[in-house]
Amino acid sequence: MSLANCKVTETNPLSGEDAKWVKLVKTVYTDPNGTTRDWESAERCTRPVGVDYDGVGIVAVMEHPGQPPALLLQKQFRPPIGKVCIEVPAGLVDANETAEECALRELYEETGYRGEIAETEKSCLMFNDPGMCNTNLHMIHVKIDLTKEENKNPKPQLEENEFIECFTVPLKDLYAECKRFDKEGYAIDARVGTLAEGFELVKKWNFL
Incomplete structure (x- = not known):
């Protein structure tokens, strides 16, 4: 076994239905001026x-x-x-x-x-x-x-x-x-x- 053999072979978009470990979330919040804004982030599904x-x-x-x-x-x-x-x-x-x-x-x-x-x-x-x-x-x-x-x-x-x-x-x-x-x-x-x-x-x- 050698970690040097590891490599990424493909990267594709992942739908929420197929994700097992994490999910994408859109958070709506207000900033210090009272303006409503959106924030995209990820959350674990394992806690x-x-x-x-x-x-x-x-x-x-x-x-x-x-x-x-x-x-x-x-x-x-x-x-x-x-x-x-x-x-x-x-x-x-x-x-x-x-x-x-x-x-x-x-x-x-x-x-x-x-x-x-x-x-x-x-x-x-x-x-x-x-x-x-x-x-x-x-x-x-x-x-x-x-x-x-x-x-x-x-x-x-x-x-x-x-x-x-x-x-x-x-x-x-x-x-x-x-x-x-x-x-x-x-x-x-x-x-x-x-x-x-x-x-x-x-x-x-x-x-x-």
Whole structure:
């Protein structure tokens, strides 16, 4: 299996009747001057009833004595942009599942690693692209102890249509690695890029 073999072969309009995962919506609203306007956007069709978010992104930090902490990342082909994307593990929440439970489940399914929720609260509710869609998520911080037996030979539990390559990057190198991947033609997921920019800001302006 090689993600390099992936390519978009055809793109066609999709009717609302045929869409399973998303739908187009026209929203009518009034602007600050009282003028009525229209806005076109997309909405997911997968959010469980009674839940106010779609899923989670996972900041999974690999820990091993004597080694610098590293971030667990993924490569995954994304048809909408026709590129292999550098991403954090992520997934949609199931009904009757907390964000933390979702994060641990998705981490195991996509990477094979068993993690522990870090001693930080989940993030505020984040909207991925509010001008385009209503999709949102919580970022969950997870620790992966590489000394544990269960993490020495991880085996992902991928679905038939999932093709994911996992790799790690030392946290201190994330910004430089994002730059390198970008030059090599990969797409950088905004969650990864934002983490990298945050680390770089701390280093440049010495916030901490």
